[in-house]
Amino acid sequence: xxxxxxxxxxxxxxxxxxxxxxxxxxxxxxxxxxxxxxxxxxxxxxxxxxxxxxxxxxxxxxxxxxxxxxxxxxxxxxxxxxxxxxxxxxxxxxxxx
Numbered sequence: 001x002x003x004x005x006x007x008x009x010x011x012x013x014x015x016x017x018x019x020x021x022x023x024x025x026x027x028x029x030x031x032x033x034x035x036x037x038x039x040x041x042x043x044x045x046x047x048x049x050x051x052x053x054x055x056x057x058x059x060x061x062x063x064x065x066x067x068x069x070x071x072x073x074x075x076x077x078x079x080x081x082x083x084x085x086x087x088x089x090x091x092x093x094x095x096x097x
Contacts, residue, residue: 026096
């Protein structure tokens with residue numbers, strides 16, 4: 001079942017894998033929250049949507065590649081954020097609930 005709140009999303013981080021019925025976007029964010037940037041990126045780069053571009057941007061921002069992040073924020077029609085990475089992760093998760 002898709003979580004209804006960010007807290008429910010966090011509760012699922014105790015599992016070894018994300019729930020199968022979750023969207024790919026939410027799974028990507030789950031892997032990032034678990035510390036697996038590569039698995040998160042592998043999913044995000046195959047999401048050909050504004051949300052996929054936004055997650056992709058966030059991941060490159062987290063990686064420290066501001067140029068690449070800026071490109072993907074542009075593709076997502078999002079400004080480069082001035083919030084913390086943790087805050088952006090929460091916003092992304094909530095946008096996918």
